[in-house]
Amino acid sequence: MTTRIIPVEDFDLVIFGATGDLSQRKLLPALFHRDEQGQIPPGACIIGTSRRAMSNEEFRNFAAAAIDSHAKFMKATPEVVERFLNRLSYTAAEATQDEGWIGLEKELADRKDVVRVFYLAVAPELFGDICGRLGQHHLVTPKSRVVVEKPLGKDGASAEALNDAIGKVFQEPAIYRIDHYLGKETVQNLMALRFANVLFEPVWNHNYVDHVQITVAETLGVEGRAGYYDTSGALRDMVQNHLLQLLCLTVMEPPSSLDANAVRDEKLKVLKSLRPMTGERLQSHIVRGQYRAGASSQGPVAGYLDELGNPVSTTETFVALKAEVGSWRWNGTPFYLRTGKRLPQRVSEIVVQFRDIPHNVFGRAAGPTMPNQLVIRLQPDEGVKLDIMIKDPGPGGMRLTHVPLDMSFRESFNVRNPDAYERLLMDVVRGNQTLFMRRDEVAAAWAWVDPILDHWKAAQDAPKAYTSGTWGPAASVALIERDGRTWHDGGA
Ligand code: BG6
Numbered sequence: 392m393t394t395r396i397i398p399v400e401d402f403d404l405v406i407f408g409a410t411g412d413l414s415q416r417k418l419l420p421a422l423f424h425r426d427e428q429g430q431i432p433p434g435a436c437i438i439g440t441s442r443r444a445m446s447n448e449e450f451r452n453f454a455a456a457a458i459d460s461h462a463k464f465m466k467a468t469p470e471v472v473e474r475f476l477n478r479l480s481y482t483a484a485e486a487t488q489d490e491g492w493i494g495l496e497k498e499l500a501d502r503k504d505v506v507r508v509f510y511l512a513v514a515p516e517l518f519g520d521i522c523g524r525l526g527q528h529h530l531v532t533p534k535s536r537v538v539v540e541k542p543l544g545k546d547g548a549s550a551e552a553l554n555d556a557i558g559k560v561f562q563e564p565a566i567y568r569i570d571h572y573l574g575k576e577t578v579q580n581l582m583a584l585r586f587a588n589v590l591f592e593p594v595w596n597h598n599y600v601d602h603v604q605i606t607v608a609e610t611l612g613v614e615g616r617a618g619y620y621d622t623s624g625a626l627r628d629m630v631q632n633h634l635l636q637l638l639c640l641t642v643m644e645p646p647s648s649l650d651a652n653a654v655r656d657e658k659l660k661v662l663k664s665l666r667p668m669t670g671e672r673l674q675s676h677i678v679r680g681q682y683r684a685g686a687s688s689q690g691p692v693a694g695y696l697d698e699l700g701n702p703v704s705t706t707e708t709f710v711a712l713k714a715e716v717g718s719w720r721w722n723g724t725p726f727y728l729r730t731g732k733r734l735p736q737r738v739s740e741i742v743v744q745f746r747d748i749p750h751n752v753f754g755r756a757a758g759p760t761m762p763n764q765l766v767i768r769l770q771p772d773e774g775v776k777l778d779i780m781i782k783d784p785g786p787g788g789m790r791l792t793h794v795p796l797d798m799s800f801r802e803s804f805n806v807r808n809p810d811a812y813e814r815l816l817m818d819v820v821r822g823n824q825t826l827f828m829r830r831d832e833v834a835a836a837w838a839w840v841d842p843i844l845d846h847w848k849a850a851q852d853a854p855k856a857y858t859s860g861t862w863g864p865a866a867s868v869a870l871i872e873r874d875g876r877t878w879h880d881g882g883a
Contacts, residue, residue, distance in 0.1 A: 399820040401434045401505045405495070407486065407521055408512035409439030410453060412615070413540065417571075418512060419454045420462040421812035426475045427467045430817060434505070438498055439481045440491070450481035463810070486517040492528045499530060507535040508819050515544065519556030526560040536819055538567040541632040541828075542623060546844055547837035554830050563830060567819050572633040573826040574811030574818075576800065577769040581640050581741065582649075584767070584775065591765075592645070594745065597724040601762065604727045604742040604871075604879050605637050607769075608734040610687055612859070613708070617699045624706040626679070626847075629730040631840045635662065636828070637769075638726055641741055642716055651824035655832060662835035666715040673846045675873075678855065678866040680709030682733040685859030692733065692859045705847075707854045708732045711867035713874075727871050729878070733859035739769035742879045753789060761793040766879070773808060774799040 404422070406414050425431050439450045455476060482498055484491030499507065509525060511518055518539060525531050537557060544550030557566055572578060585591055594600070607629060613620040620628065639658035646653040668676065681704075683694040696702050709731030716726065745763040753760075764778040776797040783790040800808065818826055855864035862868070862878065871878055 396428050396430050398430050398432055399435075399817055401432050402508060402820045403436045403438065403499060403502055403505055404508045404510060404816075404820075405438045405440060405499075406510045406512055407440055407484075407517075409450065409481070410441045410443055410445070411512055413512040414439070415453070415457040416461050417810070417812045418510065418816070419457040421810050421816055423454075423458045423462050423467075423472075423475050424809065425813050425817060426478070427471050431478075435478060436498075436502075437479050438495070439479060440484045440495060442483065442485055444483045445481050447480045451476045451479050454479055463807075486513065486520045486524070489524070492524055496528050496530065503532050505534065506820055506822075507532055508538060508816075509535065510538045512540065515539070515553055518553055522557050522560040531560055535561070536565045536567055536822070537561045538569055538819055541568065541570050542627045543568060543828075543833050544837065545622070545627065547834060547841050550833055550837050554833070558830075564824065566830070567815075567824065568828040568830075568833060569815055570632045570636050570828055571811040571815065572636055572769075573828075574813075574815040575769050575773075576808040577767060577773045577775075578637070578640060580773075580775070580800075581637075581767055586645050596720045597722055599745055600724050601744045601746045602725045602727060602874075602876055603641060603744065605634055605641070605729075605740075606742075606879065607633060607637075607730040607739045608736055608862075609730075609732050610734060610737045612682065612687075612692060612698060612733050613695065620708075621699055621701070621704055621706045624679075625708055625710045625730055625732070626840060626843060630710055630712070630728065631836050632828075634728045634730055635836050635839070637741060638714065638728065641743070642721060642726070644720070649825055651827075652829075654825050655829045659829070659832050659835055661716065662832060662839060664716050664718045664721075665839050666717050667842065668712075668839060669842050673843065676714075676870070677710065677712040677843060678864060678870050679707035679847065680711075680731065680857045680864040680867065681706070681854040682708050682731075682859045683856050685733065685861065687733060687860055694859070695733075705853045707847075709734075709854070709857060709863045709867070711863060711870050713870060725874065727876075727878070729863065729867060731857075731863050734862055735860050737771055738880075740879070741767040741769070743767075744876075753791060757789050757791045758783075760791055772799050772801065774801075774803075 406418055408414060422437060455472065458472065480498065482491060482494040484495055511521055513521070522537065539557065544553050585595065639661045642661045643657040644660070646657045681695050684697065685692060695708050696704060711727070711729035714726040714728060743765040747762045748760055751760055760780050761778065766776040768774050768776070774797065776795045778793050778795050780791050780793050783792040815826060855866050857864045868878065
């Protein structure tokens, strides 16, 4: 198996918030990997900017340390690292003041014709200021793009305001709203599996699919991000974007092509066909939790409130919910979504549970049949597993057993899967928006989430406590068991 590297055209990438956490952990290592692989052309420049005064040399040292700690599978020679570091420069600029912007103008002055990417790795409150100043300083060229991170806003109204502020300076085709889950290898594989095989599509509907589970479980707590996280919570941080996007890709009709708008039109239809989380559903279809002290694989860990130093926070670190899609294809098939921090395993997966066979011709002696199950694993071990029934091998009559057809992409192909940011950053340079969220998608996702947020805000009860290292509050198990189903694997 060989990897194919298609170099992108020349570009300037300006990272706002270049000394922050996202830049350090994800952006700089991702760019380095693409450079190491030969995808970045010799003339491409990366310009870091933030409020902090820093020399080019200091920024390069910062980047070198970021690569050292966060670039995975590092095999690069010192020359390759040096080549990457030489692309970097730094200019301090204040998002809310004019200070420093002339420096940025100078850096970019001679390169008006190359692709220009502005990556806003800063708090959303600064998006409007930065875009405004990019406009005032005439930095937005016809080949300019802006990249913003999720969650976009805190609710539908604030997302609209942010989109308006960005939209004053950038047209929709130049706005790249990142949801890094869309850049994960297996998410792409979900599309390949569905639309490059004839096998699944005929049974991909409520007649054959009993239910679907989407789990994104993390073992980590909120780490150093408690300040941000406490204003967000799992619903805004994970469900409104990552989990709903996975749901869209699982559920959507086949698009006519992989063209960005063809795919996003189909995803939008899914978001709009979700049955509203209102009325009785707010009681019966959703559970929120918050972790208490317990254990992780690293040993004992503190509870969320202690980490935060605020004994009364009602921010949820866990959500489980049942979503329903009102469409001919999916009517009657529930979608159980769950995500949380400090769960026992790091696992992201989509489980498609098919219905049982309509009639058993084998008789009791053959043993029970198990319904087919397709598990699409996003992480940690990316792959696809399909449980099927076969005859128990050897003599002894007709007895049935179920076996997994299990394919680990790592073992089968022995290639390094690029980090989601590597793919997404190169897509921005290429001008391919297929894996980015369109404004109306973000609005539709908030429209579904907003009633839940309003309900929680008005509710007197706090999130249900769960011990760190367990699968969330007991109510999450009850949510699915009430329907006669169980969470996949360790989940119950
Ligand atoms: C981010 C969330 O978008 O995704 C984090 O803000 C979360 O809270 C992270 O930890 C999970 O991403 P991944 O790729 O590690 O599953």
